[in-house]
Amino acid sequence: MAQKILVVDDETVLLDTISYNLEQAGYQVIRASDGLIALEAARKNSPDLVILDIMLPGIDGLEVCRQLRRERTTATVPIIMLTAKADEIDKVVGLEVGADDYLTKPFGRRELLARIRALLRRADYPIARERDKKLAQEAAAFDDEQTVPKSKNLISGGLLIDQAGHRVNNRGQNIELQPKQFDLLTYLVRNRGTVLTRDQLLHNVWGYDYAGDTRTVDVHIRWLREKLEEDPASPKMIQTVRGVGYVFRG
Incomplete structure (x- = not known):
């Protein structure tokens, strides 16, 4: 169709x-x-x-x-x-x-x-609403020491990213993200602990042929913080490295 x-x-x-x-x-x-x-x-x-x-x-x-x-x-x-x-x-x-x-x-x-x-x-990811309850249960059971399982879920603390189902769960709560927000969060988590410049994020998430500018990254980072951080004004997960870019601490 x-x-x-x-x-x-x-x-x-x-x-x-x-x-x-x-x-x-x-x-x-x-x-x-x-x-x-x-x-x-x-x-x-x-x-x-x-x-x-x-x-x-x-x-x-x-x-x-x-x-x-x-x-x-x-x-x-x-x-x-x-x-x-x-x-x-x-x-x-x-x-x-x-x-x-x-x-x-x-x-x-x-x-x-x-x-x-x-x-x-x-x-174009499969809709997996029936997994919501399972994701919530899994996320609640995860602790800070766990890493990426064989299911290809990305896990950091209470954050779970179901890459196949395009779903995000943060400490038992399902988080609805737009496609670009999901891509950005996934890239940050995959590179946790690494400071990433705005240009790196723009190129690797939006694509090398994207005609946008680095303010696009800042806007999407703010959206992610509002949805994931307990206090978006004082983020613990996605931190700013002044003069360089951003780093995911988890």
């Missing part, structure tokens, strides 16, 4: 162009021309990915993104935001509200398809 992509833009020509290119690439396209229609379409169709323009009539793309992230059925769907502005602040705000990637108009067909494939590839 073709993967479904919701495309949201009020520019008819661009909406038609993106839709045509995606359909030619084998995707099923759902179209929306304003924010309210986009939210309704997302709830009804459960898309695999959303391409979302910032400037929309009704409610703008940033608010649409916020609302999608609050709803259970769309909380982790990959979102690519589009903007006609090249201002860095727009990009940072887009990431703040939950976007996974960002494209500035005009952009090429190949670049768009490459970003889509990368996000869908990272999000």
